[in-house]
Amino acid sequence: MSSCAGPAAGEPERVVVVVVLYNSAEHLADFLSSLPAGLAGVDHELVAVDNDSSDGSPDLVEELAPDATVIRTGRNGGYAAGINAGVAAAGPHTAVLLLNSDVRLRPGCVPELLRRMRATHAGIVVPRLTDASGRLIDSMRREPSVAHSFWDAVLSAKVAGRVLELGETVTNPAAYGVEQWVDWAEGSTQLVSRECWDVCGPWDESFFLYCEETDFDLRARDAGLGTLYVPTAEVVHLEGGSSVSVDWLWRLQQVNRVRLFRRRNGRAATLAFWLVTLLREASRAALGRSKNRAAARGLLEPRLLTRSEGAR
Structure with missing residues (x-):
């Protein structure tokens, strides 16, 4: 990895915490209450970006965190658009902490992420994630490829990710006890250095939901500012249910995976990736799912493979 300089000499760390809201009221009290211990004295600014919630989420943030900056976008432009709006509105900072509203920072999480970021010159650092029951969440990922998709389809993602690193998701529990570089990571909690943001630019808003973190993390890796998994920093991710259709979300995820792959690969490889993905979905659909x-x-x-869509 190339060097990613930290703050200038004598410049203190200052983190802008960006959380994107969409009907998030049920999560906000616990989310906000976890920030002081999770940040553990790190100077920070909280920016909450509301994507046109109907449950009073922005009002609740203003009530519970009066020092926060609350942005009402007036539309649901997606996760990436919310992140970009939050960073654009932030004051001077040395790093950006991107959070879902359904995460809970464990004590000392952010200082540990900052420490490892500066020690290793990582552009992005991510913590160990567990669910509400304390079970490990498989958050590390390998770059999407035809081979990974094929083995995920044949063996299942859980098995393929554990055996000989065949799958896209890292599913070997032992791997999550080791600090390591990863191609990309699940996007609920990511600390991004200011330098990485400046080099890579904003998140791609054409990915309304899903693959926006994949795209950003891979662009950072391409620039030599890779993603570091830090098991000594911990976060709870509730992974709560959504009022949005599960069918629609799954469809969007699979379509966006093909769109992202197409941007980074040639036509022949993209056709192979699309075919493997389609065969997997069709075989599961035949079971009535x-x-x-x-x-x-x-x-x-048809437009998925034929329309023109320039890469960043």
């Missing part, structure tokens, strides 16, 4: 049926329909839209 509605979300896979929705994804297969989305993958068969």
Whole structure:
């Protein structure tokens, strides 16, 4: 990895915490209450960006965290658009902490992430994630590839990720006890250096949801500012249910995976990736699974492989 300089000599760390809200009221009290211990004295600014919630989320932030900057976008432009709006509104900072509202920072999490960022010159650092029951969440990822998708389809993502690193998701529990560089990581909690943000630019808003963190992390890696997994920093991710259709979300995820792959690879490889993805979804759909049926329909839209869409 290339050097990613930290703050200028004598410049103190200052983190802008960006959280994107969309009908997040049920999570906000516990989210906000976890920040002081998680930040453990790190100078910070909280920016909450509301994507047109209907449950009073921005009002609740203003009530519970009166020092926060609250941005009402007036529309739901997606996760990346919310992140970009938050960073654009922030004051001077040395790093950006991107959070979902359903995460809970464990004590000392942010100082540890900052420490490892500066020691290793990482552009992005991510913590160990557990769910509400304390179970490990498989958050580390390998770059999407035809081979990874094939083995995920044949063996299942859980098995393929554990055996000989065949799958896209790292699913070997032992790996999560070791600090290591990863191609990309689940996007609920990411600390991004100011230098990495300046080099890579904003998140790609054409990915309304899903693959926006994949795109950003891979661009950072391409620039020599890779993603470091830090097991000594911990965060709880509730991974709560959504009022949005599970079928629609799964369809969007699979379509965006193909879109992202197409941007980074040639036509022949993209066709192979699309075919493997379609066969996986179609085989699951044949078992009566509605979300896979929705994804297969989305993958068969002609414009997915034919429309012009320039890479960043």
